[in-house]
Amino acid sequence: MATNFIKVIAISFASLLLNGCNPSIIGEEDCDDIGRIAVVENLITITPLKTTYQQGEEVIFKLDVPSQNSYFGNPVDIYQQTNLATGWLITNSLLFDNNILVFTKGSRKEGASNWFNLNYNLQNQMYELEIKVKLNRVGNYQIITADRIDFLGTPRCNRYFIETKIMGNVNNLINFTVE
Numbered sequence: 001m002a003t004n005f006i007k008v009i010a011i012s013f014a015s016l017l018l019n020g021c022n023p024s025i026i027g028e029e030d031c032d033d034i035g036r037i038a039v040v041e042n043l044i045t046i047t048p049l050k051t052t053y054q055q056g057e058e059v060i061f062k063l064d065v066p067s068q069n070s071y072f073g074n075p076v077d078i079y080q081q082t083n084l085a086t087g088w089l090i091t092n093s094l095l096f097d098n099n100i101l102v103f104t105k106g107s108r109k110e111g112a113s114n115w116f117n118l119n120y121n122l123q124n125q126m127y128e129l130e131i132k133v134k135l136n137r138v139g140n141y142q143i144i145t146a147d148r149i150d151f152l153g154t155p156r157c158n159r160y161f162i163e164t165k166i167m168g169n170v171n172n173l174i175n176f177t178v179e
Helices: 002-018 079-084
Strands: 037-039 044-047 058-064 086-090 098-103 115-121 126-134 139-144 147-154 157-164 173-178
Touching: 079 147, 079 157, 086 126
Parallel strands: 037 157
Antiparallel strands: 044 058, 058 126, 086 115, 086 147, 098 126, 115 126, 139 173, 147 157
8 A cells, every 4th residue: 555655656756857847737938948049140349449449548348139039030028038137248358357347337247257237228128238448458459259148037947048249350359459
């Protein structure tokens, strides 16, 4: 009798594990991370983008991601799906190292030199990051542009990833000199 009871419990437990992300059972969305990865060229801008700057000149590093978009093949509203007020940009930190940064939109992720927060703007329904960079470091800059934006709604589902680059790149590089 006890053996049959243990078998029933084991089968029930295994059934729950196998249906872990089944929306009809637990109300969660079916996870499709492959369908939530998009490549969208040139979402990031550096203005003005020149080959030579003078020490102390300022550039603006800017990224805007519309919450409502079709980057993933079908229309999606990232804010509505994830409820996130912040997305993350993971980027090459060379532009920011040893230069003065003033954040006009967004912020730096605490504890990370190359992660930045894109704040959701309810008025224009955009995730925004804008940084004024005062170029203090003299020398050659060769920035590899292979940037990723993460929207992590829950640990299991509602995740969106966008791979992008800086507009004006040549062979995935932004090159300039500060004199």
